[in-house]
Amino acid sequence: MDHVMTGVSVLTVVLVLVPLFAIFAYLVYKGIGSINIDFLTQTPKPVGEPGGGMANAIVGSMVILAIASVLGVPLGIGAGVFLSEYGRNRYGDIVRFISDVMNGVPSIVIGIVAYGLVVMRQKHFSALAGGVALAIMMVPTIARTTEQMLLLVPQAIREAAYGLGVSRWRTTLSITLRTATSGIITGVMLAFARVAGETAPLLFTAFGNQFWNWKSDQPTAALSLQIFTYAISPFDEWHRQAWAGALVLIVLIVGAVAAVRIAVRHGTLAGA
Amino acid sequence: MGVGIAVEHLNAFYGKTQALFDVNIVVVANHATALIGPSGCGKSTFIRCLNRMHETIPEARVEGKVHIGDLSVYNGTSATQLRRRVGMVFQKPNPFPTMSIYDNVAAGLKLNGFRKRKQLDEIVHKSLHSAALWDEVKDHLHKKSGASLSGGQQQRLCIARALAVQPEVLLMDEPCSALDPISTGKIEELIFQLKEQYTIVIVTHNMQQAARVAEFTGFFLLGKMIEFDKTEKIFTNPSDKRTEDYVTGRFG
Numbered sequence: 250m251d252h253v254m255t256g257v258s259v260l261t262v263v264l265v266l267v268p269l270f271a272i273f274a275y276l277v278y279k280g281i282g283s284i285n286i287d288f289l290t291q292t293p294k295p296v297g298e299p300g301g302g303m304a305n306a307i308v309g310s311m312v313i314l315a316i317a318s319v320l321g322v323p324l325g326i327g328a329g330v331f332l333s334e335y336g337r338n339r340y341g342d343i344v345r346f347i348s349d350v351m352n353g354v355p356s357i358v359i360g361i362v363a364y365g366l367v368v369m370r371q372k373h374f375s376a377l378a379g380g381v382a383l384a385i386m387m388v389p390t391i392a393r394t395t396e397q398m399l400l401l402v403p404q405a406i407r408e409a410a411y412g413l414g415v416s417r418w419r420t421t422l423s424i425t426l427r428t429a430t431s432g433i434i435t436g437v438m439l440a441f442a443r444v445a446g447e448t449a450p451l452l453f454t455a456f457g458n459q460f461w462n463w464k465s466d467q468p469t470a471a472l473s474l475q476i477f478t479y480a481i482s483p484f485d486e487w488h489r490q491a492w493a494g495a496l497v498l499i500v501l502i503v504g505a506v507a508a509v510r511i512a513v514r515h516g517t518l519a520g521a
Numbered sequence: 522m523g524v525g526i527a528v529e530h531l532n533a534f535y536g537k538t539q540a541l542f543d544v545n546i547v548v549v550a551n552h553a554t555a556l557i558g559p560s561g562c563g564k565s566t567f568i569r570c571l572n573r574m575h576e577t578i579p580e581a582r583v584e585g586k587v588h589i590g591d592l593s594v595y596n597g598t599s600a601t602q603l604r605r606r607v608g609m610v611f612q613k614p615n616p617f618p619t620m621s622i623y624d625n626v627a628a629g630l631k632l633n634g635f636r637k638r639k640q641l642d643e644i645v646h647k648s649l650h651s652a653a654l655w656d657e658v659k660d661h662l663h664k665k666s667g668a669s670l671s672g673g674q675q676q677r678l679c680i681a682r683a684l685a686v687q688p689e690v691l692l693m694d695e696p697c698s699a700l701d702p703i704s705t706g707k708i709e710e711l712i713f714q715l716k717e718q719y720t721i722v723i724v725t726h727n728m729q730q731a732a733r734v735a736e737f738t739g740f741f742l743l744g745k746m747i748e749f750d751k752t753e754k755i756f757t758n759p760s761d762k763r764t765e766d767y768v769t770g771r772f773g
Contacts, residue, residue: 337579405615409679411577413629413686414605423632427619518621518666 273499280496283489289497293459293475296484303494305461309376309470310498313455314445316380316465321387322437326426328388329395329433334421336396345396348389359385360450368454376462376469379455383444390443394436398429434513438506445502448473472498523720524590524689525550526571531585533566533575540566544585544746546739553712553721555731555752558741558767564724565612567741568692571722572607573600589690605633608683608719612695614675616667616682622649622658625667625678629686644685652681653711673704680711684719691715693723697730709734728768732756740764 287302294301328348332341363382368374402425410420426433444450451457457474458467472494479491526548533541541563548554556564569575570583573594587594594603616625624631626645635641645662649655654677658670667678676696683691693712697705712721712734725731731738732752739749740761748755748764759765 403615405611405613406617408574408577408611409615409617409682410628410632411574411600412572412604412609412611413632413682414601414603415629415632416601419632424617424628428617430619518619518664518669 276492276496276499279489280492280494283493284496288490288493292461293490296487299486301490303470303472303475303490303497305458306470306472306475306494307497307501309455309458309462310445310472310501312376312465313379313383313451313469313471314441316377317383317387317444318441320380321384321440322391324384325388325391325437325440326395326433328392329399330421330426332392332396333399334425345393348392351385351389352393355449356386356447357449357452360452360454363450363454371466373466374454374456374468375464375466376455377465379451379469379471380465382450382454383447386444386447386450387440390440391433391436394439395429395433398432398436399425401432402428431513431517434509438509442502442506445505446473446498448477472501522689523551523716523718525720526690526722527586527588528571529586531567531570531583531587533563533570533583534581535578536580540744541570542744546746546749548720548722549737550720551716551718552737553716553723553735554737554739555735556722556724556739556741557726557728557731558747560726562741563744564741565694566744568609568694568722568724571690571692572604572609574604574609576600605629605686606688607690607692608686608688610676610679610683610691610693610696613699614672614679616670616675616678618666618668620667621663622665622667622670622678623662626681626685628682633686644687645681648681648685649678651684651711651715652677653707654678654681671704673700673707676700676704676708677711680708680715684715688719690720690722693721695724695726698726705730728756740767742767 287300289302289307290304291300291302292305293303328344332344335341336344360382362385363378367378367381371378406428407420407425410424415424451471451474455471455474456468457478458470462469476491476494476498479487479494482488528544528546531541531544532539544567556567558564566575571587571589571594575581575583583595585595589603589607592598592603592606617628620628623645626648627641630641630644646655649658654674657674667675670678697708700708709730712723715721723735735752737749738752738755740747740755742763748759748761750760755764756768759768
């Protein structure tokens with residue numbers, strides 16, 4: 250029976266990994282040919298002109314994701330702390346229910362919410378609006394994983410801090426959160442990776458832009474939007490660029506997640 | 522220096538269940554006092570009432586008076602203030618897993634806002650020394666996590682951590698129950714030295730341990746303090762039949 254169980258486990262791992270590698274391999278096959286210095290440094294060229302690139306979209310995506318993370322990560326972690334440390338009651342149940350529902354809301358609906366919240370008020374599309382939309386998507390995921398990770402911290406660790414005369418808020422910040430850090434970071438990276446590829450919430454928030462834009466209150470290009478526009482166009486050259494854009498997006502996400510992981514491992518003590 | 526403890530008419534509850542019934546006890550300063558009794562008799566609840574740890578459990582509450590030195594525990598003293606004077610060592614070693622050995626010992630002071638680096642170094646050194654752990658960890662104070670030590674070392678680390686806050690009383694809740702005989706021996710030796718400076722209250726399941734380390738012993742049964750006397754008297758000539766049954770092993 251042991252062999253059967255091991256076999257089944259290995260089989261499921263293979264079944265999960267095959268599509269992942271297939272997608273990545275196909276992206277490399279289709280996209281690598283169009284990636285060159287121009288693609289990474291230039292803005293899109295008008296239809297018919299060869300060359301051009303997605304530099305503005307690459308930077309735009311980074312800006313939007315940075316805004317989303319700055320807004321969404323602290324809010325999500327804060328909500329997670331509330332749920333785990335102060336939310337073992339009816340209020341907590343309400344927040345938990347709402348956050349689970351929010352996790353299931355289609356991303357385009359969240360785009361509309363951000364449109365109403367930011368775009369309507371500012372009267373133009375912007376990186377800020379896109380960031381807000383993605384932040385709203387990040388919060389429930391981060392809140393729930395943070396809660397789960399904090400609940401995994403043994404009560405004995407909290408008691409050890411109380412026993413030293415450390416107040417409750419200080420224990421939560423310096424002991425409980427710190428003990429759960431690596432799990433919380435996993436949750437944050439999961440939420441980040443999930444929203445990094447989102448297109449729908451950006452359609453009428455960040456909107457996209459064919460040119461450089463350095464202002465956070467102006468329409469901003471994003472890789473996912475650019476891929477979307479190019480992929481549904483009738484031009485072969487644009488199709489090739491869309492593939493290249495998709496490859497760059499995946500590499501950026503994997504790179505960001507790996508960088509955070511390495512940074513975390515670097516700060517971890519032996520035996521912890 | 523250690524201070525004495527006086528407990529008057531202490532009742533403790535978990536919701537509607539009463540766990541302690543009218544406990545009265547006087548603990549002598551700079552001595553070790555052992556609390557023995559079968560599982561679930563309220564020994565742990567009792568010492569958790571001495572540093573107000575009992576009330577961290579939802580719906581738990583306490584009635585009665587506890588004085589630690591000149592502090593009135595349930596009247597006008599904040600729990601955090603009190604716990605800095607009444608250290609606690611738990612049943613299972615519970616070092617902070619993400620902190621280095623040094624940070625574990627310094628945690629109580631650092632988290633309460635103490636920042637003087639040099640004094641901190643000294644206190645950490647002294648505390649690890651008092652807990653008989655210094656020689657084993659001095660080479661990797663900052664490099665290794667508290668969780669990387671062996672069980673016995675972790676428990677001594679927890680003792681060092683409690684000592685670093687410079688308490689007057691040290692409460693120990695079955696500190697050796699998760700340890701092997703050699704580690705247990707080391708901790709008992711430690712208790713012998715520590716009682717010169719601290720008042721120690723130790724809960725134990727091991728009656729030989731109570732007999733070895735403590736001058737005074739209290740016997741708990743079903744939430745009541747049945748007998749409290751000099752250790753020698755409890756083990757050789759107890760006044761209560763139930764105590765005699767328990768210490769001679771004819772019971773439970």
